[in-house]
Amino acid sequence: MWMPRVNKEKWALVLSGGGARGLAHIGVLKAMEAAGFPKPSLIVGTSMGAIVGGLYACGMSSSELARFVLEEFDIGDYLDSFVFKLGGPVGQIMQAGQVIASLAKHRGADRGQKAYELFYKLTGGRNIEDTAIPFRCNALDLASGKHIIYKTGSAALAIRASMSFPAFFDPVMDNGMCLVDGGLFDNMPVSIAHDEGYRHIMAVNVSRFIPVKASDLRSGPQIIYRCMEAMLKTNRNYRKTGASLVLDVTGDDTPFSFNKKKELIEIGEYMVKSNQKAMEKFFKFRPGFFKKQIIIS
Secondary structure, three states: OOOOOOOOOOOOOOOOOOOOHHHHHHHHHHHHHHHHHOOOOOOEOOHHHHHHHHHHOOOHHHHHHHHHHHHHHHHHHOOOOOOOOOOHHHHHHHHHHHHHHHHOOOOOEEEEEHHHHHHHHHHHOOEEEHOOOOEOOOOOOOOOOOOOEOOOEEHHHHHHHHHOOOEOOOOEHHHOOEEEHHHHHHOOOHHHHHOOEOOOOOEEEEEOOOOHHHHHOOOOOHHHHHHHHHHHHHOOOHHOOOOOOOOOOOOOOOOOOHHHHHHHHHHHHHHHHHHHHHHHHHHOOOOOOHHHOOOOO
């Protein structure tokens, strides 16, 4: 029976999904770089964690990721339709009509082609086999019900598949599979790192079920996403599979809070600083090293 080689010296970083809250992953990476911590030997991500983790694995630094998000990124520019761009009472009515019309003709409200083209550009068209840091991400095949783990092939396609949230984006049709958001199967896929032979694993969780006012659930997309969050509330596999360290990123931001990009990145940085002792223990640094080196901007 084949057994994976357990790597005792290197470490794996696992990044959860969570919509806009996943921008906090950038802050976590930024704070760890500032502290002088070694880069992960493996990055595993799902959904937004796959986006941030995949781009980092392909060679973008945390500073480059932050600059792109803060200065260039506008989610509306990377959607094929204007379904998610309208505001106000009239916009909400038109939005609902567009969603219904789009879903009647397509597999999702948005084709996801612009998102794929963005990922292809930022990854430099790399395959997963050629990333600077080994990278894995997951997706769910609706046809077979199987958990799909991307280990080879186009990094951009793998990321696009992993973030294909049902009804929002068309599934990725790949090799006879109908692939949707990997978070629906496992939103904190620590098991993937385990299967690769890693036992020293840090997991960053940005997916939290936070009570909201019923009156705040105003649109169809919000209702759909809330249903998924409720379902994932009981999915806490990352604790059962034994991550060495779990950072639970706090805050009351929603998966749609793309207007709070700067704040979300800063929350990620803060979570590294506020878990000083745990980070020191994880990296086995001498006492005081973390406090002297960490820079939170």
